[in-house]
Amino acid sequence: MAPVAWMYDHVEIRTLFFASYKELLGTGELQLVLPEGATVSDLVSTLRSRGGAFTVLPTVPAVAVNMTYADPTSLLRDGDEVALIPPVAGG
């Protein structure tokens, strides 16, 4: 029997990492598949559950969905671009 998640619709998310997160993870981008109804917080949990360097990510990092800062409870939609934003240091 197929895993439960695959019996439902799912969303594909382009996930971006910058600066210290990019160096930490060794990549600037990952394509993630999450169950429909997944939130920003679910995406972060999924990343952290990969283990290794991913566990060093904050549990509640700043996140932008389609280039707008978003709450952990924000619902993700198919094709969203989600960026994990390390502490900013412009100026």
Added chain:
Amino acid sequence: MTFAAIVRKPIDPAHVMTLIGADQDGASILFLGVVRDHNDGRSVEGVRYDAYEEMAEQVIAEIVDEAVRVADTDRIVAVHRIGELRVGEISVAIAVSSPHRAEAYDSSRYIIEEIKKRLPVWKKERYSDGAEEWVEVRKPDAAPAPQAEGS
């Protein structure tokens, strides 16, 4: 008019000043953020600014639009440079003109504080001992920010 941008080439303050000013304006001010040679007691050789460039373009334009409402002038320019910068080079320029000085100062201050809170730009410092580190800006005040960290 307003102008907001993320750029890779050196910022020319004289050029920035040509973008503001109007016959009704009695005040023109320029703020420059400059790479300094030390941070937290360490000797800095240079810095690299990285950005989520597409979002940063949007955010800096939003901040300038907000400043227009704060200060009631639309003669505002904000430019942030990214890439490799040496000590003494300009990382950010903010220019405002307005009929009186208060609006110009308020608007300029608003823009730099918001840049520090939410512009998706990161700074890696290169020290004289060869080490490199991403800078995590400390919070000198408890100003609310739309994300977990800021200054």
